[in-house]
Amino acid sequence: MESGELKKNWAWMLVLGVIFTTLGVAGLLLLPLMTITSVAVFGAFMVVGGALQIAQGIAKTKDWKSRGLHILMGVIYVIGGIATLENPVLATTVLTLVLGFSLIAIGAIRIGVAFQNKDVNQWALMILSGVVTILLGAMIVLQWPWSSLWAIGLFVSVDLLMSGANFIAIALAAKVEKEKSGVLA
Numbered sequence: 001m002e003s004g005e006l007k008k009n010w011a012w013m014l015v016l017g018v019i020f021t022t023l024g025v026a027g028l029l030l031l032p033l034m035t036i037t038s039v040a041v042f043g044a045f046m047v048v049g050g051a052l053q054i055a056q057g058i059a060k061t062k063d064w065k066s067r068g069l070h071i072l073m074g075v076i077y078v079i080g081g082i083a084t085l086e087n088p089v090l091a092t093t094v095l096t097l098v099l100g101f102s103l104i105a106i107g108a109i110r111i112g113v114a115f116q117n118k119d120v121n122q123w124a125l126m127i128l129s130g131v132v133t134i135l136l137g138a139m140i141v142l143q144w145p146w147s148s149l150w151a152i153g154l155f156v157s158v159d160l161l162m163s164g165a166n167f168i169a170i171a172l173a174a175k176v177e178k179e180k181s182g183v184l185a
Contacts, residue, residue, distance in 0.1 A: 007178040013171035021164030027157030034153030039092045043084025050077025089148075096140060096148040103137025106130075 027034035053074030061067040084091040110130030114123045140147045 007174050007181070010171045010174035010178060013167050013174065017164045017167030017169075017171055019164070020160050020167060024157045024160030024162075024164055027153055027160060031150040031153040031157070034157055035092055035149060035151070036088050036153075038152050038156045039095060040085060040088045043081045043088065043091065046077050046081030046084060048081075050074045050079075050081055053077060092152060093145050093148040096151045097144050099151060100137045100140030100144060100147070103133050103140065105137075107133030107135075107137060 051074065054071055055074075057067055057070035057074055061070050064070070107130040110133060111127050114126035114130060117123050117126070120126075140151050
């Protein structure tokens with residue numbers, strides 16, 4: 001978005017920021033509901049994505065050697081999505097455990113990358129980032145299955161809060177710029 005457009009639309013960005021922030025706070029207050037809802041939406045996206053993959057495989061890949069594999073991928077997406085929608089609580093539990101172990105692995109890799117880049121000024125911060133990520137993953141895994149009630153909802157809610165804060169900051173900066181340039185509201 002151009003600076004002029006941003007200055008004109010700062011109020012819309014502010015409203016969007018307030019909405020995102022409100023949704024983030026609501027999500028934090030209702031973590032189990034936010035978690036289950038997020039996983040159910042993910043399951044619905046899998047069904048739609050899988051159906052589109054199947055349609056693409058049937059209609060657009062007639063001469064491809066991997067046509068059957070494209071269709072198979074779509075079928076797997078649809079089955080996974082349906083399973084997620086049929087039992088979002090079980091899906092949440094499984095996804096939370098995968099998330100926890102993934103964070104542990106990612107944190108370890110970050111630490112490895114930091115040690116490979118000791119010549120970089122902020123390599124110690126990379127190590128700290130890896131340690132924090134490992135601790136977060138360990139917290140999720142060690143509290144599992146109870147962490148399934150809050151982990152995914154917490155991540156989605158915090159992301160909504162951060163997005164809302166970002167929109168608000170941009171909107172207010174654009175408003176100040178608009179006022180400085182003397183453009184009427």
